[in-house]
Amino acid sequence: MSPLKISVLGESSISRYPERCVLQVAIRSEGLEQEPVSKDVTLTSNELHRIFTDLSPKTPEGLASTDAPVTKFSNTLLRTWSKVPTDEHGKPLPRVYHATSSFEVIFRDFAKVGEVIGKLVKIPKVEIESVDWRLTDQTKKELGSEARKLAMRDAVQKANDFADVVDRQVVAVEITDEGHGTRSRTKQTARLSTLRTSVSDAEGNTIDLTPEDVEFTSSVDAKFESVSEA
Template sequence: MAPLTVTVTGSSSISRQAERGVLTVSAKSEGPEKELVSHEVTSASKELHRMFTELSPKTETGAATEDAPITVFSSTMLRTGFYDQPQPDKTRTRVHTATSSYSVIFRNLAKLGDVVGKLMTHPHVSIDRVEWKLTDATIKSLHSESRTLAMENAIEKAEDYARVVGRKVFAREINDSAHGNQVAMLQQQQQQQQQFQMARSAVHGSGVGPSHDGSVDMTPQDIRYTGSVTVKFESEPEM
């Protein structure tokens, strides 16, 4: 009897709570006076830089200390521009714009909530987004765990099929496709933005948003790590 061939795809899914919060925030202003707009953004950007610097103390090597709420942050240069705004009398008014952005990685996620709450009330600061991430060490560990679980799942499937026809199989070929492993958010960016909108509403008197101490609840999202592997199994030919 010819050997039995069984090809199956094993899969795995592992969830972990986010360990880092990446805050993207911008200093922005616009108005009829170019110098005033630039000054407002420059001033707000200096405030942000001072705040983030205080929250990211360094060791002698330049790395963040172990208890630093922020591990690293970066900023863009001041960008200016303008656009012409139509008026009811069909004329146009020149509006000048200025912006500068920061990307900040928080280790202390409670402190992230404090900072977001404070920045919500700043007239020239915009919370662009918060992204949840795992550390490199955790991702590396999940790579291995995900591959193991996917392979075990493939073996279980193959043995189920083979048992029905009274055969035993062994792995002959393993295909670890490039798209097999990925990190996927369990919640969508839209939900994050909704939280920011609710917090901004409190600034305008709706009563929803930052708590009494000025912080925003930034509960870390769960991150799902998925993996897959395609395995070809064969049985020994029966005599």
């Protein structure tokens, strides 16, 4: 009897409530003079830096304190450029100057995210670019082991399903890790106008955001062969 060979893809998916919220914020300005455009972005960037610094108090060792709403934030340097637009007839118009900067802010306290967004949308030149839900590196490491085992069990089950039909027994002879990843079930990475948010009319103008479960996925490519008969 010729040997039976079976190749299957084992997959797994584990859902977890997010542990961090990553807020992407951009500051943009444009105008006919370079200095005021750059100044707008610089002053606004300094204002946001103060806001996020207050939300991320540090321990004497320089780490985020255990009760800090923001665990970490970073911002890009001021970027400037200019271009000459044209009208509908291709005639050059006055040169337009542009300036931009951006922030990435990692929140531990989800309630603070909506409160901060409520403040930021009132500041001229500020745009909320995205809101993303994530797991910590430690959790992803722990889930990685669990997800790989589940993916392999899925591959074994699939192989046995095929083998049972033809009355064979198989064993794994080759396993290839196809990798893993994380994603929000409904990833909130659109601009604020398209996020699933509701703005209350209460004092503070808080934005209510609903955290999305994060899915940790893993897959393996496994090859099986029939067991030799005694």
